[in-house]
Amino acid sequence: MEPGHTDVTVCKGNSPEIAVDHATDQCRAVGSILARIGDKWSVLVVMSLGDGTFRFNELKRHIDGISQRMLTLTLRGLERDGLVERTFFPTIPPKVNYALTELGRSLREPVGALGQWAIEHRGTVERSRDLYDRRSGERDEADGICIAVREERPGGD
16 A cells, blocks of 8 residues: 555535645645745744844844854845845945745744744643653663563454
C-alpha cells in the first residue's frame, strides 16, 4: 500500500460529491505561502516591522537570537513575497530601511492572533509534550539517544 491522497465523499444536502484532491496547484501554492508566513523568523520580522521602519542592524537587535544570515534570508523572502519593502538610500555609508508593505500590514492581525493563541496555550502544549515524551520513550542522557518504550495494549494493538 502506497501513501497518497484519498478521495473523500462530501455530502451536500442529499447528493454526495467527491472532494477536491488536495494535491492541486492551488494547494501547493498556499502551502508555499504558509511556509513563508508560518516560519518562526518571518513571524518575528513581521511583528517587529509592525512597530515601524527599521534599518538592518536595528531589526537584528530587536529580534533576539536571529543571526545576520537568517535575517538576510528572511527579509529577502518576505520582500520577494511582497510583504516587506526595502528602501536603499545611496549615502555614505549606504542606508537601507525595511518596512511592511500594505500586504505585510494585513498579515499582522492573523499572525498576532496566532501568537496570542500560543501564549495562552503554552502551558497546555508543554504538558502535552511532556506526557507524550513519557509515554513514547525515555531519554538516554549518556549518548542522547531516544529509546522507544512500547506499551502493550489489550487486543494486541
